[in-house]
Every structure is written in structure tokens, then in C-alpha cells.
Amino acid sequence: MHYGMAIDTKRCVGCSACTIACKMANNIPNDIFWTRVLTDGGDVPDTPAGEFPRVRMRYITVGCQHCENPACVKVCPVGATYQDPDTGVVRQDYDKCIGCRMCMAACPYTGVRSFNWEEPRYQTPYAIGDADAPAHQKHVVEKCTFCYQRITKDEVPSCMDLCPARARHWGDLDDPTSEVSQVIAAREYMQLLPEKGTKPSVYYLV
Amino acid sequence: MTENVSAAKSAKAPSPQFGGSGLRIAIIACALLAVAGVALWALQLSGGMVQTGMRNLDSWGLYITCFMFFVGLSAGGLIISSVPRAFGIAGFGGISKVAVMTSIASTVCAIGFVVVDLGQPARVWELFVYSNLGSPLMWDIVVIGTYLVLSCVYLWAQLQAERGRVSHVALRVIAVVALVCAVLVHSVTAWIFGLQQSHELWHTALLGPWFVSSALVCGTGLVLVVAVALRRAGYFELDQAHVVRLAKLLGAFVCVDLYFLGCDLLTEAFPAASGAEVVGMLVAGPLAPFFWAEVLGCAACAVVCFTPRLRTSPLLAAASLLAIAAIFCKRVQLLVGGFQIANLDLPGAMTSHTVTNWDAGLAGAYAGLVYCPTPLEVGVALGVVALGALVFLAGLRYLPLKPAED
Numbered sequence: 001m002h003y004g005m006a007i008d009t010k011r012c013v014g015c016s017a018c019t020i021a022c023k024m025a026n027n028i029p030n031d032i033f034w035t036r037v038l039t040d041g042g043d044v045p046d047t048p049a050g051e052f053p054r055v056r057m058r059y060i061t062v063g064c065q066h067c068e069n070p071a072c073v074k075v076c077p078v079g080a081t082y083q084d085p086d087t088g089v090v091r092q093d094y095d096k097c098i099g100c101r102m103c104m105a106a107c108p109y110t111g112v113r114s115f116n117w118e119e120p121r122y123q124t125p126y127a128i129g130d131a132d133a134p135a136h137q138k139h140v141v142e143k144c145t146f147c148y149q150r151i152t153k154d155e156v157p158s159c160m161d162l163c164p165a166r167a168r169h170w171g172d173l174d175d176p177t178s179e180v181s182q183v184i185a186a187r188e189y190m191q192l193l194p195e196k197g198t199k200p201s202v203y204y205l206v
Numbered sequence: 207m208t209e210n211v212s213a214a215k216s217a218k219a220p221s222p223q224f225g226g227s228g229l230r231i232a233i234i235a236c237a238l239l240a241v242a243g244v245a246l247w248a249l250q251l252s253g254g255m256v257q258t259g260m261r262n263l264d265s266w267g268l269y270i271t272c273f274m275f276f277v278g279l280s281a282g283g284l285i286i287s288s289v290p291r292a293f294g295i296a297g298f299g300g301i302s303k304v305a306v307m308t309s310i311a312s313t314v315c316a317i318g319f320v321v322v323d324l325g326q327p328a329r330v331w332e333l334f335v336y337s338n339l340g341s342p343l344m345w346d347i348v349v350i351g352t353y354l355v356l357s358c359v360y361l362w363a364q365l366q367a368e369r370g371r372v373s374h375v376a377l378r379v380i381a382v383v384a385l386v387c388a389v390l391v392h393s394v395t396a397w398i399f400g401l402q403q404s405h406e407l408w409h410t411a412l413l414g415p416w417f418v419s420s421a422l423v424c425g426t427g428l429v430l431v432v433a434v435a436l437r438r439a440g441y442f443e444l445d446q447a448h449v450v451r452l453a454k455l456l457g458a459f460v461c462v463d464l465y466f467l468g469c470d471l472l473t474e475a476f477p478a479a480s481g482a483e484v485v486g487m488l489v490a491g492p493l494a495p496f497f498w499a500e501v502l503g504c505a506a507c508a509v510v511c512f513t514p515r516l517r518t519s520p521l522l523a524a525a526s527l528l529a530i531a532a533i534f535c536k537r538v539q540l541l542v543g544g545f546q547i548a549n550l551d552l553p554g555a556m557t558s559h560t561v562t563n564w565d566a567g568l569a570g571a572y573a574g575l576v577y578c579p580t581p582l583e584v585g586v587a588l589g590v591v592a593l594g595a596l597v598f599l600a601g602l603r604y605l606p607l608k609p610a611e612d
Binding site for chain 2: 037192
């Protein structure tokens with residue numbers, strides 16, 4: 001089994017609901033986002049490239065690409081970043097991480113890994129989201145886990161739940177009948193930085 | 207050829223005793239600075255690394271720059287000392303033991319910089335329990351540890367050999383092993399960066415040999431400046447001929463380093479593809495001051511080293527310091543330059559954890575240098591350097607590093 005996701009850039013409206021759903025489900029501390037909406041267009045978010053009426057803009061939502069050939073896993077000196085053999089998900093062991101940030105330097109996907117540069121701070125005085133989401137720690141690296149606590153219970157990642165445009169598709173890439181496999185088979189898609197040879201498990205339908 | 211040997215005569219007025227109150231004051235000052243550094247490090251750990259200039263998009267900074275730099279500095283001493291012995295050629299006078307002492311002190315600094323960069327230093331024991339032997343960082347930890355031990359063993363063996371307790375064959379074997387380890391330590395440090403295709407500036411096969419050449423430049427520069435300074439302070443007498451040979455060696459290393467720089471720039475720029483962006487950033491972009499400081503510093507150093515009339519002690523010391531500064535600029539270029547070009551440079555929501563100058567937006571963050579250290583980082587770095595200086599000065603004070611009388 002190898003979990004993967006396909007994100008339909010023709011459907012995505014850049015509303016950031018996935019960013020917030022992810023943040024809430026995983027009780028992510030202030031100033032940190034595991035999945036972010038990037039604008040492929042102008043120099044600032046939500047602006048198009050070109051001149052009216054010939055303008056072009058699309059949204060690329062970026063989190064960990066859960067690569068089949070992950071650069072981060074190779075370089076972690078203590079194996080705190082590892083690939084789950086059962087699901088293909090690239091996971092992070094907060095208790096093991098020594099905070100050297102080698103994985104952040106090795107990952108070609110700018111900004112998908114984040115370091116807790118301080119003691120985690122929250123908007124609410126109590127924890128929110130999934131009760132079984134791992135607690136955050138100061139001075140360790142974290143990132144999108146494909147909501148590991150959910151997918152082991154046969155649920156879907158939280159970003160899937162809230163997407164109002166139904167732009168995300170999820171499933172087992174090894175199973176040709178899964179939703180994600182079928183949509184990849186039927187549609188034209190791209191992947192981020194394919195030239196790096198990391199074989200991402202996230203596809204962007206174009 | 208008119209070798210400038212007259213400088214030796216003028217400089218050869220050794221003050222009667224070396225290591226009086228001046229040395230003691232220097233040792234105490236270094237110790238105090240090191241303690242202050244530890245206090246600042248404690249502050250960094252308790253208040254969080256948010257107090258440093260490092261952020262998610264520029265996740266390494268001054269500490270790793272200095273780590274690279276001091277690994278390089280540690281080269282010279284050991285190589286200057288071990289090459290003549292390993293190959294059975296004439297050495298550089300009585301500086302062998304002092305040179306190895308500079309290596310030991312620099313290696314201590316390098317290890318110190320890795321430790322202060324860690325978010326969870328209390329978990330370093332995991333490195334030995336959960337070692338991922340496929341990680342270049344793990345290779346480096348193994349090699350640099352071995353290197354420190356070998357440097358100490360080599361120094362000890364030299365001291366014992368002088369007393370006739372270690373045979374010269376054994377000393378030569380240790381010298382060869384130490385030499386191989388020295389080349390490895392620079393290559394492996396290069397591979398921490400060079401094996402990462404995530405950053406175009408880093409990903410080049412030249413990086414290994416280039417780190418060795420840069421290490422030879424700043425390492426030889428350090429030995430030269432220390433030798434001239436210690437002669438001046440009356441620690442030992444050193445024939446100017448040895449200094450001149452060191453200077454010629456330094457000049458040659460500087461030229462090799464510049465040659466590698468040229469090779470790399472040409473290879474990046476020639477296809478006029480994505481590498482052109484890297485070259486543009488170096489020669490005319492935010493990193494240009496560091497780039498040109500490196501090029502001009504190295505060139506000026508080579509001129510001094512290769513012109514017999516310019517080989518006076520003060521000028522050689524200045525040229526050595528220039529070469530060391532030039533290599534430091536090169537380390538800054540490599541580290542900051544790696545982060546200066548983002549693979550995914552699409553605008554999105556930014557927070558104070560995203561990048562150092564986050565409030566200026568994505569374009570603003572990358573307009574100047576993407577990373578700039580905070581005073582706290584500079585303070586901790588000074589503390590680590592002071593620790594290295596303390597090790598070196600204590601070596602001068604308590605170990606018989608002067609040339610043997612025989």
C-alpha cells in the first residue's frame with residue numbers, strides 16, 4: 001500500500017480551508033502551517049500574472065510530498081525522519097529528532113518542513129483537534145503526516161474533509177481502483193520538481 | 207632571486223621569556239568569553255532558537271558557516287605537520303607541534319559549532335544509538351571525532367618520539383593515517399552539502415576537492431600567521447626560509463582554490479540555464495560582496511606570497527589573514543547562497559517562522575541576504591571561538607610544544 005493524493009488545480013479556489021483544517025486537526029502551534037496555498041501567478045498572493053485581459057493564475061497547495069525517494073530520510077542522522085513501510089507515508093518521530101535541521105536542508109520542496117523555533121504557542125488555552133495527534137515539541141522538525149492518526153483508522157486526511165471545491169482526491173496509489181489512481185489515470189497531471197527524482201506521492205491535476 | 211631573509215634577522219630578537227603575565231591574561235580572557243558563550247547558549251536553549259536569525263526557509267546560519275570554516279582551519283596544521291613526515295621530505299622547522307595544536311583547537315571549535323546549532327543537544331547520545339550510517343552528517347560525526355582523537359594521538363606521539371619512546375616508523379604510520387583522515391574530514395563536510403540536490407549551488411562533484419583546497423588555504427594561512435606571531439612573541443626561533451616555503455605553499459593553494467572557483471562558475475554559467483541564476487546571485491546579486499571579497503582577497507594573498515620582495519613578516523601575516531577571511535567569505539557564500547534561491551518561489555501566507563525578513567513578503571525576504579545573524583548568535587559564536595583559543599593557548603602554556611633542542 002502506498003498512500004497518495006491528487007489535487008485538482010482546476011477546482012482549487014485558493015480558499016485556504018485545507019490549511020486551517022490541517023492546523024485544527026493537528027493542533028498546530030501559532031505561526032506554523034503544514035500545508036500552504038501558493039499562488040502561481042503574480043508576485044504577491046492572490047494576484048495573476050500578465051496584463052488584463054490576458055491574465056493567468058492558479059493555486060498550488062503545498063505540503064510534504066511524501067516522496068517515494070525522500071531526500072530527508074536519507075540524511076537524518078538518527079532516523080527520526082522515516083518512511084512508513086506499510087503506507088509509504090514519510091513520518092517524523094518528535095521524540096527522536098535532535099533538531100539538526102539536516103532534513104530541511106535536504107528537502108527540495110521549499111518550506112514544507114518547519115522547525116519549532118520556540119516553545120509551541122497556541123491561540124486557545126486547551127488543545128484542539130484530534131485527541132491522538134502527537135503533541136508538539138520545541139526545537140524539533142515537523143511537517144504534514146498525511147494525518148497519520150486518521151489514515152490508520154481508515155479515515156482521510158483532514159485537508160480532504162473541508163475542501164469546499166472537492167479538489168482533493170485520496171487513496172492507495174498501488175490499488176488501480178482507488179479514487180486517486182483513477183483520477184490520475186483519467187486526467188493530465190504534473191508533479192512538483194520532477195527533475196529532482198524524488199518521486200512525490202502528491203499529484204496536481206491540470 | 208632575492209629571498210627576503212633579512213626580515214628574520216630583525217624579527218629575531220626574542221623577548222627573554224614567553225608566557226608571562228600576557229599569556230595568563232589571554233587565557234583568562236578566553237575562559238571568560240567561553241563562559242559567557244555558554245551562558246548565551248543556555249539563553250538560546252531556554253528562550254528558543256527563535257532568538258537566532260534562522261528560520262524555516264534559511265534553516266542553517268552562522269553556526270554551520272563557522273562549522274565549515276573551522277573544519278577547514280583544522281586542516282592546515284595537521285597537513286603541514288604530517289605531509290613532510292609521511293613522505294619523508296624536509297619539514298617546516300620547529301613548527302610541527304604548534305601546527306598540530308592549531309588543528310586540535312580548530313577541531314574543538316568545529317565540534318562546538320555543531321553542538322550549539324542543535325535544537326535538542328541533550329539528545330546527542332542518539333547519534334551513537336540510532337546511527338543512520340547512510341547520512342552524510344553521521345559520516346561527518348564519525349570522521350571528525352576520529353580526526354580529533356588522531357590529532358591528539360599524533361601530537362602525543364611527536365612528544366614521545368622526542369624522548370625516544372615512540373619509534374619514527376610508528377610516528378610516520380600515525381602521520382599517514384592522520385593525513386588520510388584529514389582529507390576525509392574535508393570531503394565528508396563537503397558532502398553534507400554537495401550530495402543535496404535540493405540546492406543547486408551545493409550540488410556539484412567539485413565540492414569535495416574544493417573543500418580540501420579551501421581547507422589547505424585557510425589552514426596554511428593560520429599556521430603561517432601563528433608561526434610569525436609566535437616568533438615575534440619570542441616563543442621560538444624560526445628560520446625565515448621555512449616561513450618563505452610556507453608562504454609559497456599558501457600561494458599555490460590559493461591559486462588552486464581560485465581555479466576550482468573558476469571551473470565551477472563556468473560549468474554553472476555556460477549552459478545559460480538555471481545555473482546562470484546562481485552565478486548572477488554570486489557575482490552581482492546579494493552575495494556579491496562576499497564573492498568579490500573572496501576573489502580579491504585570494505588574489506592579493508597570492509601576489510604577496512609569490513613576490514619575493516613582499517615576503518616580509520608583517521605582509522605575510524596580513525596576506526594569511528586575508529586568505530583566512532577570504533575563505534570565511536566563501537563559506538558564507540556557500541551557506542547563505544544555498545538558501546538564497548528557493549525552488550518553490552511562489553508567494554503564499556508568511557509568518558514570523560517562515561523566513562528571516564518575513565514581514566517584507568517573499569520578494570522582500572529574498573531582495574537582500576535571505577539570512578542575517580542576531581547578536582545572540584554572534585555572541586554564542588564568539589564563545590565557541592574563545593573555547594578554541596583557550597585550548598590553543600593552554601597548549602602553549604602547559605605542553606612542551608617548542609622545537610626540541612636536538
